[in-house]
Amino acid sequence: MPTIEIAGKQVSVNDEGFLTVYDEWSEEIAKILAAQIEIELTPRHWEVIHFLREDYKKEGESSTSRHTQTAGGFPIKEQFALFPKKPAKKMTYIAGLPKPKGCV
Amino acid sequence: MTTPAIVPNFGAEDSGRKLAIICSKGNLDMAYPGLILGNAALGEGIETHLFFTFWGFDMIIKSRMNDLQFSPAGNTAMHLPGTNAHIPQAVMPVPGMTAMATKMLKKQLDDLNIPEVPDFLEQIVAAGGHLWACRLSADMNKVEESDLRDDVEGIISASDFIELTEGAQLLFI
Numbered sequence: 710m711p712t713i714e715i716a717g718k719q720v721s722v723n724d725e726g727f728l729t730v731y732d733e734w735s736e737e738i739a740k741i742l743a744a745q746i747e748i749e750l751t752p753r754h755w756e757v758i759h760f761l762r763e764d765y766k767k768e769g770e771s772s773t774s775r776h777t778q779t780a781g782g783f784p785i786k787e788q789f790a791l792f793p794k795k796p797a798k799k800m801t802y803i804a805g806l807p808k809p810k811g812c813v
Numbered sequence: 814m815t816t817p818a819i820v821p822n823f824g825a826e827d828s829g830r831k832l833a834i835i836c837s838k839g840n841l842d843m844a845y846p847g848l849i850l851g852n853a854a855l856g857e858g859i860e861t862h863l864f865f866t867f868w869g870f871d872m873i874i875k876s877r878m879n880d881l882q883f884s885p886a887g888n889t890a891m892h893l894p895g896t897n898a899h900i901p902q903a904v905m906p907v908p909g910m911t912a913m914a915t916k917m918l919k920k921q922l923d924d925l926n927i928p929e930v931p932d933f934l935e936q937i938v939a940a941g942g943h944l945w946a947c948r949l950s951a952d953m954n955k956v957e958e959s960d961l962r963d964d965v966e967g968i969i970s971a972s973d974f975i976e977l978t979e980g981a982q983l984l985f986i
Contacts, residue, residue: 785936813933
């Protein structure tokens with residue numbers, strides 16, 4: 710597992726660049742991750758990110774788009790607007806979580 | 814700002830990749846492959862079209878879409894749950910078997926948080942997917958646009974479909 714420096718901190722990532730240690734994430738880091746994939750974080754983005762972080766703690770796995778809609782109350786359509794093209798992967802990346810494993 | 818050395822490749826803004834899925838089956842179990850793959854493609858930013866034809870029409874007819882069924886008859890891959898033991902085909906036509914098998918399948922899907930067919934189609938449309946109905950099937954079934962889900966974009970002919978899916982990867986289910 711590579712270690713890279715983000716916001717002056719050493720963080721562990723997988724080969725794709727997703728953070729691998731839950732507690733190494735911070736809002737500072739999230740801002741940089743988002744900027745890297747050309748997403749400017751609005752308050753609504755933060756709501757999604759905080760939901761994903763909390764949900765991961767509860768469920769032990771990353772939320773899919775479906776689950777983010779049903780459990781988090783963020784409609785699929787809005788997820789696509791906030792995180793264009795690949796919402797499930799982009800939002801978990803910014804939230805410092807693994808990409809979702811579920812098919813739906 | 815420190816730049817992370819590794820940034821995931823989420824693809825170019827528009828890769829131009831396009832997927833067309835022909836849904837030709839109306840059995841509950843065969844409704845899902847197209848929905849799952851179409852939904853996955855949309856989640857990867859791929860332009861996706863679902864074309865409903867023949868028995869697949871039941872997935873988009875408002876009065877039928879909530880009532881798709883699963884029959885184990887003729888399906889030799891049916892096993893007693895959790896075992897490799899085949900369920901004899903002879904028991905499949907027993908009255909009530911289809912209802913029971915349908916109920917079991919729906920429960921298994923629900924346990925995995927897989928939505929029911931109408932709900933799944935709604936999710937696909939919300940994700941930017943396009944639904945199309947086949948002209949010939951509509952005529953054969955004596956079905957009009959008002960009988961179909963409101964989010965079906967149109968009843969189109971086979972040649973319209975061919976035109977629409979130029980350059981697309983195609984799945985026939």
